[in-house]
Amino acid sequence: MALNDLVVRLLRWFQGQEKSKETAKNRLRLILIQDRVGVDPGVVDSLREDLLALLTKYFDVNVEEMEVEIQRDEERTALVVNVPILTLKGRHPSDFRREREGATASQEKSEPSPADGSPNKGQKSRSEGSEEKASESSDQESPSATTSEIPKAAASSSAPRPSTDSGASSASSSSS
Amino acid sequence: MGRPIVITSGKGGVGKTTTAANLGTALALLGQKVVVVDADIGLRNLDVVMGLESRVVFTSMDVIEGKCDLNKALIRDKRAENLYILAAAQSRNKSDVQPEQMARLVKELEQQFDFVLIDCPAGIEQGFDNAVAGAQEAIVVVTPEVSSIRDADRVIGLLQAKGLTEPRYILNRYSPRLVEQGEMLDRSDVQEILAIPLLGIIPEDQTIIASTNRGKPLVLEASTPAGAAYVRIARRLLGEEIPIPEFREETGWSRFFRMLFGRG
Known part of the structure; x- marks a missing residue:
């Protein structure tokens, strides 16, 4: 026994x-850090749904390319959400306020906000008609029906607005 | 009312069944009325480890399905007073039993016994859910290895989620020699990681294999380090305050070399 010990030590x-x-x-320390934050895929799915419900109130988002995932590396774990925006839905902070105060949907529609107007001005894309209609009708439109075509129009129309399907706009939050 | 205790681990092969058999026997030798329930439906082994395989006629499944009376399915171990086992069905699946049925069975056993030890199958699926269903206490068996500790950590989380908020663990197959060589996680390493109360340490003991070969739980044999450790754990379960000894295996030579090379 002692000899074994000696050989091992030597x-x-x-x-x-x-x-x-x-x-x-x-190794255990790292493994357990990862295991302990392991999130049930169902949780991420329902988070995704909730986020989507919230975001579609404000933006027309590309539902198919929206990414919600937990990313881990050795040091930290982050919730990474990447949401390509198609168009702002013609909403303006004042609209939200009014809505909260109980204004009806028809009132909102009748008062176009700056964000609402812009897509119509600089329209350069090929397939103008349908997309304009989509963005004009703002909050009343069916949210994701025209997602495949809208990006181009949105991209060309308003410069400051990050948009398109290349994942230009993203939100991320992290916790360690 | 008896105490239903599930013995679990997540990982297979770490000594759940051996622990259940030995703790059950030790508790019975200490005067308790004990039943050990094999919850591993389809892969039963408790009967073999305890050397009672030839006496299995009815199983817990027969009781659950109303095919026989509970007392008819209980197998008495004649080597200790008031020691019984309830075997699992071998030709059935874990999905054939629902947690509620298992909970009802354990409730019934509680009426008759001081201790109902439930030998949980490996894994965290339905077999685990069934085994845990009727338990009010949990013992997690862990060996000082990365895979076992990882699984134990997961299982502890699952137990707590199921309301077994105070699980304790048994550190099994602890080799003082390897620990001294720095080739095995020591008790403080494991404690730091699992952060739940330690119920006891079973030192690595070659005689376990012979005892399983014979179907004779270690605590029935002449005193061996592991057998003595099981008896201490049984006493702790009964509320006695017995300190966990430092397991040391250090000859004069190994101490000499440790001092010589410093890093021990």
Whole structure:
């Protein structure tokens, strides 16, 4: 037994190797950090749905390319949400306020906000007609019906607005 | 009313059944009325580990399905007073039993016994749900290895989610020699990671294999380190305050070399 010990110790000493116990401990620490934040996929799915419900109140988002995921590396874990925006839905802060105060939907529609007007001005894309209609009708439109075509129109119309399907706009939050 | 305790681990092969058999036997030898329930439907082993395989006629499944009376399915272990086992059906699936049925069965056993030890199958699926269903306490068996500790950590979370908020663990197959060489996680490493109360440590003991070969739980044999450790755990379960000894295996020579090379 003592001889075994000696051989093990000598070998390790010569090789400058870390004791396997230390390796095990370090590995476990990392594994458990990851395991403990392991999120049920169902949770991410329902988060995605809730986010979508919230975001579609404000933006016309590309539902198919919306990404919601938990990303991990050795140091931290982050919730990464990437939501390509198609168009702002013609909403303006004042609209939201009014809505909260109980204004009807028809009132909102009759008062075009700056964001509402802009898509109509600089329209350069090929298939103008349908898309204009989509953005004009603002909040009353069916949210994702025209998603495949809207991006181009939106991109060309208003410069400051990050849009299109290339994932220009994203929100992320992180926690460690 | 008896105490229903589930013995679980997540990972397979870490000594759940051996622990259930030995703790059950030790508790019975200490005067308790004990039943050990094999919850591993389809892969039953408790009967074999306890050497009672030839006496299995009815199983928990027969009781649940109303095919026989509970007392008819209980197998008495004659080597200790008031020690019984309830075997699992071998030719059935875990999905053939629902947690509520298992909970009802355990409730019934509680009326008759001081301890109802439930030997949980490996895994965290339905078999686990069934085994945990009727339990009010949980013992997690862990070996000082990365995979076992990882699984134990997961299982502890699951137990707590199921209302078994105070699980305790048994550190099994602890090798003082390897710990001294720095080739095994020591008790403080494991404690730091799992952060739940330690119920006891079972030192690595070659005689376990012989005892399983014979179907004779270690605690029935002449005192061995592991057998003695199981008896201490049984006493702790009964509320006795027995300190966990430092398991040391250090000859004069190994101490000499440890001092010589420092890093021990």
